[in-house]
Amino acid sequence: MSAAPVSVALPVEAAGDDREARxxxxxxxxxxxxxxxxxxxxxxxxEARDLVQDTFVKAARALKSxxxxxxxxxxxxxxxxxxxRRDQWRKAAVRQRSAPALRGEVASASDVEAxxxxxxxxxxxxxxxxxxxxxxxxxxxxxxxxxxxxxxLLGVRVxxxxxxxxxxxxxxxxxxxxxxGDGV
Amino acid sequence: xRNVSDLLREADPLGYEPLPTTEEWRRARQRILGAPxxxxxxxxxxxxxxxxxxxxxxGTVAAYWSRAAVDVIAAVRFEARLAEQIPGPGLRExxxxxxxxxxxxxxxxxxxxxDIARAEVVQxxxxxxxxxxxTFTAEGAVKMLKATQGHLGRPVAILLDSDVVMAPVVKSPxxxxxxxxxxxxxxxxxxxxxxxxxx
Numbered sequence: 423m424s425a426a427p428v429s430v431a432l433p434v435e436a437a438g439d440d441r442e443a444r445x446x447x448x449x450x451x452x453x454x455x456x457x458x459x460x461x462x463x464x465x466x467x468x469e470a471r472d473l474v475q476d477t478f479v480k481a482a483r484a485l486k487s488x489x490x491x492x493x494x495x496x497x498x499x500x501x502x503x504x505x506x507r508r509d510q511w512r513k514a515a516v517r518q519r520s521a522p523a524l525r526g527e528v529a530s531a532s533d534v535e536a537x538x539x540x541x542x543x544x545x546x547x548x549x550x551x552x553x554x555x556x557x558x559x560x561x562x563x564x565x566x567x568x569x570x571x572x573x574x575l576l577g578v579r580v581x582x583x584x585x586x587x588x589x590x591x592x593x594x595x596x597x598x599x600x601x602x603g604d605g606v
Numbered sequence: 607x608r609n610v611s612d613l614l615r616e617a618d619p620l621g622y623e624p625l626p627t628t629e630e631w632r633r634a635r636q637r638i639l640g641a642p643x644x645x646x647x648x649x650x651x652x653x654x655x656x657x658x659x660x661x662x663x664x665g666t667v668a669a670y671w672s673r674a675a676v677d678v679i680a681a682v683r684f685e686a687r688l689a690e691q692i693p694g695p696g697l698r699e700x701x702x703x704x705x706x707x708x709x710x711x712x713x714x715x716x717x718x719x720x721d722i723a724r725a726e727v728v729q730x731x732x733x734x735x736x737x738x739x740x741t742f743t744a745e746g747a748v749k750m751l752k753a754t755q756g757h758l759g760r761p762v763a764i765l766l767d768s769d770v771v772m773a774p775v776v777k778s779p780x781x782x783x784x785x786x787x788x789x790x791x792x793x794x795x796x797x798x799x800x801x802x803x804x805x
Contacts, residue, residue: 442639446744449635461620478638544617563614594610
């Protein structure tokens, strides 16, 4: 084949308009990130899987409203995930879960069991945070994101993020104080 | 002495829990791809599952056959490869068509004919008479995105029958489709399009 002279521009469109291809690409590119966040917003891996599925099903139903581009797709999915979690949280009143009961178990269990139970208790304490606050806390504490990056992802102001971080830490400190060691 | 951050990091389930397996992802992917486009009357779950399985099976068989056909029949071999502007170990030096420039090709092919869902001739403007629009399959789009998002500011080469026809600098990650903006005649562009998709 003789190569004709070519320009050096490469006009690139976002993902094609084929619905299934777009949805599949969306899933393949973002599944892990979305699962990681989902897992950190839920009490169990099963709940996290359901949350991931609900998020992508929402994307499947409203594919035309999902923006193009990696960062914008991710932000859209994260916001949808957090909103679904907020709806679930409101309905389920997760706040009444089990921190006091687990505290009793720690005293009587062996060291290994106690460590596992303590981990679970810390994780359960997060259930008492409103999901958006929890999302902000885990993105900052566990994913290492800065407040401006979180604000951009969630579409809120940086000040709002800082406020949720401060309130989230305060709430967690209050719940977890007995396990933080002296002087904290 | 531990603070809230320490306790959270210690308790993070992702620190000790495995991620879902490939098989679990595959099943989730199938369920999601079978989701209806708009909120309509909710069909019975068993019917949906059967439908998804049937679709997935048909799709897999069709993809297998069409891919095999493309590999055999494709008359024009299409490839995209990462390239560099400076020489390096394992890179192959090639001249750019229509210019005195040179680039240095990586050995690995990012996408080839089997990663193309469709290609079509598009009328160009200005000096470009006819261009070729290439739309990647879902897998192809993911491969392109993964390869190009870490390659910003450096060239990606498009090869037709092992000849580099263009090597634009990646300005943003490439995923769903690309336009080969050669200054082709309609006949030449059609020949390439037909050759790429193996019709």
